[in-house]
Amino acid sequence: MLFKLFEPRIIERTIFQTDIQYFQDVFGMERTANISAVPSDLMLFVIHGILNRSLNLEEYLLAVIEQKIAFFQTVYVNDSISVDFDISYPKNATCLLTFRAFNQKNNCVADGTWKLKLAKIEVLENVENGHLS
């Protein structure tokens, strides 16, 4: 198996108050003191960051070409997020991840898909029936 490095939900990320402050600063949002609910926009970064680190994308990623995400529950400061995912290969040199993000209470906070264009296609030779096992 060349592409997948970590099993789903191995990597976990706690959301800090400072995450929100940095996020508000860099994107020119009004800074809100002691906000407890994490903006869903920031969760885009966090969830995709966990997926980035779950795969050895340094070697394989050419570009993200499509993404879909839906949020179900508010994430709060100090929550810890992990991501469950499945990989399939609908077309040559593309990779589709279906994912669900969970908080530390095992509640699903978001789900979606992430379609990547891969720089290398030989990874496909190691895939049986379109799925990694």
Add this chain to the structure above:
Amino acid sequence: MKTEKITVEESHLLQAIIWEGDLRIHTSREYGKKTPFKKNIIHGDTTAILSIQLLRRKLKKKLPLHEFNCRFLAPTYVGDQIYVEFQQLQDFLTFTTWNQDGVCVMEGEYRYAF
């Protein structure tokens, strides 16, 4: 409708690494030259969030993000000026994000209410 423009800054590229992690496609100039893009590209989520912010500023509303779908059609680079064209429907927006050269870099839908 159309939003104002925003210039993509180095800080937009670098701050995203806190959450997205560091990949050389974004941060190695030497590697960037070898890619089809010829230079480092901005994280797709950064283009997405800048677009969302432009929409919120234009509409003067918080517009919480409940669902977001997008397709990345062209890369965005530091120094690009991007703006958004959009159509507001009952509880969602459809939008396209454009750069200074008139290239559509992203299109998508943004649901802000259940």
